Amino acid sequence: MNEHTPHSMETEPGFSLPEIEFIQAHLRENVSDLMLRGKPTKGLDIKKLAEQIQSRQKALKKLPEWSANHKLVFPAALSVEQSSSEATARYKATLLSGDQLIDITGGMGVDCYYMQENFQDVHYFEQQPAVAEAAKYNFAQLGVNNITVHAVDSIETLKAESFSADWIYADPARRNANHEKVVLLGDCTPDIVEHLPILFERAPNVLLKTSPLLDIDLAAKSLRNLKEVHVIGYEGECKELLFVLKKDWIADIFDIKVRIINSAGEVLNKLDLTRETEQLAQVQYTKPLKYLYEPHAAVLKAGAFRTICSTYSLSKLAINTQLYTSDDLINEFPGRVFEVVAVCKPAMREVKKVIEGDKANLTVRNFPASVEDLRKKLKLKDGGKFYLFATSLPHSARVMIVTVKPSR
Secondary structure, three states: OOOOOOOOOOOOOOOOOOHHHHHHHOOOOOHHHHHOOOOOOOEEHHHHHHHHHHHHHHHHHOOOOHHHOOOOOOOOOHHHHHHHOOHHHHHHHOOOOOOOOEEOOOOOOHHHHOOOOOOOOEEEOOOOOHHHHHHHHHHHHOOOEEEEOOOOOHHHHHHHHOOOEEEEOOOOOOOOOOEEEOOOHHOEEOOHHHHHHHHHHOOOOEEEEEEEOOOOHHHHHHOOOEEEEEEEEOOOOEEEEEEEEEEEOOOOOEEEEEEOOOOOOOOEOOOEHHHHHHHHHOEEEEOOEEEEEEOOHHHOOOOOOOHHHHHHHHOOEEEOOOEEEEEEOOOOOOOOEEEEEEOEEEEEEEEHHHHOOOOOEEEOOOOOOOOHHHHHOOOOEEEOOOEEEEEEEEHHHEEEEEEEOOOO
8 A cells, every 4th residue: 555645844843842832821812912913022923823822722622632732733723613523523433443444534633533542543634735744743742653644635545546444434525615614415525425436445334424504314315325323412502413324234214313422522311213213203292391391402403303202201392392391300301401480471571570680591492583582572681590481382372481490
């Protein structure tokens, strides 16, 4: 197998000790103020260092392990924003193992770094020489020696050379030639649907990461050999969709696995379904009971509207209202849980009879008004201990459900 090394940059990646000290000393400062200084300080390029500070500021919470290493080189802030978080990368690493891994869309290298722990050898591909060189440098600083960096086109190389692996990982670029965001698989680079045959020639398993905005069922129609879709939730948001493709998988049914994770990539809550089991799940409808449940965004993305009822013994408020209720407290529910204080009309006079003061947290679900408009109508400020849900019950009854956080 031929090894492809990145083209040389004008300067090697990395920073001198004075540069590292400057970055760490100003890590909490406003980058715009640093940029205004412009002129070199003690021979330092302030503009270059300010850009690195900006990237590290983006990475502080998202990539704590990498942020703690002062020698690493971070790409532009936008690239840091677009990279996987440490939490989601750690979770993805639990899905893959074997002797050989090929990462065909290397980028910053966060996913590759965590995945390599489960493989003997890893091949990282990245077309941009500067990005590949930085990743190679960072891998060395992190003490990783089983990743070979290739600064070439991954698809063309896989076509031309006899690579073989247990897994291929792909996170296609979701920006077009005009740098506009795209979502559909066919608009991403590389087009995985088009190149799936060559990928399966090189590995029996493919893990594909996509935007959380991608329509799962639409993608499933174009992806052959789809076995599983992992819907990843983190900090209240649906962060990623992960499609597990198996060369020898021929069934039409695929599993949907909702996984709510913590900062270590560990699963806090999970929900498993297929489209068939979702349709068959039993649902009961009722008025608001003692507790109200708002599903995590990942649960909603998975379309587990009925499954969540049968899994957690909950009732639904209405067919098109994705709020759930029960008389017993379900602590392990994947989402937010509230205790119902009152149910009233969504009118200022009625609401003010229940809440104390003029502050409340407002949510709208299946209700003909926006949060902003309703807040103005009710003359409410944001915050406080009360959580209001403006929603619709059967027969188009509009109500306001007044809740508080339950005492557990």
